[in-house]
Amino acid sequence: MTEQALRPHAEDAFAEELKALAAADDRPRPPRWNLSPWAVAKYLLGGTLPDGTVITPKYTGPRRVVEVAVSTLATDRALLLLGVPGTAKTWVSEHLAAAVSGDSTLLVQGTAGTPEEAIRYGWNYAQLLAEGPSRKALVPGPVMRAMADGRLARVEELTRIPADVQDTLITVLSEKTLPIPELGEEVMAVRGFNLIATANDRDRGVNELSSALRRRFNTVVLPLPATVEEEVSIVTRRVAQIGRGIDLPPVPEGADEIRRVVTVFRELREGVTADGRTRVKSPSGTLSTAEAISVVTGGLALAAHFGDGVLRPADIAAGMLGAVVRDPAADRLVWREYLESVVREREGWQDFYRACREVTSA
Ligand SMILES: Nc1ncnc2c1ncn2[C@@H]1O[C@H](COP(=O)(O)OP(=O)(O)OP(=O)(O)O)[C@@H](O)[C@H]1O
Numbered sequence: 517m518t519e520q521a522l523r524p525h526a527e528d529a530f531a532e533e534l535k536a537l538a539a540a541d542d543r544p545r546p547p548r549w550n551l552s553p554w555a556v557a558k559y560l561l562g563g564t565l566p567d568g569t570v571i572t573p574k575y576t577g578p579r580r581v582v583e584v585a586v587s588t589l590a591t592d593r594a595l596l597l598l599g600v601p602g603t604a605k606t607w608v609s610e611h612l613a614a615a616v617s618g619d620s621t622l623l624v625q626g627t628a629g630t631p632e633e634a635i636r637y638g639w640n641y642a643q644l645l646a647e648g649p650s651r652k653a654l655v656p657g658p659v660m661r662a663m664a665d666g667r668l669a670r671v672e673e674l675t676r677i678p679a680d681v682q683d684t685l686i687t688v689l690s691e692k693t694l695p696i697p698e699l700g701e702e703v704m705a706v707r708g709f710n711l712i713a714t715a716n717d718r719d720r721g722v723n724e725l726s727s728a729l730r731r732r733f734n735t736v737v738l739p740l741p742a743t744v745e746e747e748v749s750i751v752t753r754r755v756a757q758i759g760r761g762i763d764l765p766p767v768p769e770g771a772d773e774i775r776r777v778v779t780v781f782r783e784l785r786e787g788v789t790a791d792g793r794t795r796v797k798s799p800s801g802t803l804s805t806a807e808a809i810s811v812v813t814g815g816l817a818l819a820a821h822f823g824d825g826v827l828r829p830a831d832i833a834a835g836m837l838g839a840v841v842r843d844p845a846a847d848r849l850v851w852r853e854y855l856e857s858v859v860r861e862r863e864g865w866q867d868f869y870r871a872c873r874e875v876t877s878a
């Protein structure tokens with residue numbers, strides 16, 4: 517590879533850590549797993565190895581959540597990661613696949629238009645017309661490849677997929693086989709195969725999981741960060757990682773502006789100020805950790821290119837407005853009310869208040 521990928525896959529970005537973990541890992545590994553369940557959990561949660569190698573934490577949250585997710589993958593049940601937007605479902609799924617199979621790319625992106633072929637297989641039509649159906653003309657989908665190789669497949673946004681297409685997975689998960697009627701053959705799953713699906717519980721209305729399919733999954737709910745501190749540390753760490761990839765200046769640990777973004781998002785999300793004293797209205801959009809990460813990254817880019825390289829209130833005010841005000845009329849009112857009744861009065865927040873006022877009234 518001559519050019520650096522804009523966003524390398526987890527297994528490449530963290531190749532060194534995975535190698536060190538595999539070398540240090542003397543616990544039993546399930547068939548075809550690159551690491552033991554213990555080492556997979558360590559990869560996600562972070563820690564230090566006996567030889568001093570530091571494993572960076574990928575996921576911040578309850579240890580038990582990670583342990584249940586990892587051990588599910590070692591059983592014959594598939595894993596469903598459920599949660600509100602921005603709770604790291606996709607992120608955790610990618611890192612699990614990278615750690616277990618060394619490959620996070622066997623991925624089906626679920627949409628309302630996902631066809632059955634995306635889950636099963638398609639055909640190379642030139643070859644199909646020339647020679648008729650044959651193994652050579654068959655183009656296996658990600659799930660079929662994972663079955664054949666005993667690796668993890670990922671399905672993103674499972675509940676967005678139409679119900680009849682979702683049901684293709686029932687045979688895969690219960691019989692562990694994928695029939696190819698055109699050839700009178702089947703692909704049987706090799707040990708080590710399993711599936712990680714993600715679904716947003718805000719989208720629930722879209723396509724409920726059929727109960728037949730739901731029974732084949734162990735559901736693990738990823739919670740929102742429990743405290744401001746936890747969320748600040750997630751945002752700080754992710755912004756630093758993203759910033760390094762696009763040459764932004766480093767973020768100082770515990771920067772005031774990050775704490776402010778997180779505090780504002782949490783208060784608007786929860787409908788009450790951190791001290792529990794003032795009720796506030798919630799805007800229409802979701803203000804997740806993921807949005808906080810983008811507001812801070814955007815602010816850092818502004819500071820780097822048009823400021824003095826230090827993240828200041830004015831650098832995050834516009835991004836904040838954009839994140840909060842999705843619906844121009846209603847959300848703008850909510851934001852103004854919050855600015856006047858909460859931000860204006862808060863000690864040490866005067867610069868931030870002025871910066872927000874400036875972009876909001878413009
Ligand atoms: N608890 C957490 N630990 C580590 N990173 C987190 C956590 N919560 C959110 N993030 C970060 O938030 C970003 C968004 O996460 P991700 O896209 O995986 O969310 P999602 O749950 O899949 O959201 P959606 O429902 O919108 O698809 C990622 O960069 C991830 O690192």
Ligand SMILES: [Mg+2]
Nearest residue numbers: 605606607714
């Ligand atoms: Mg996602």
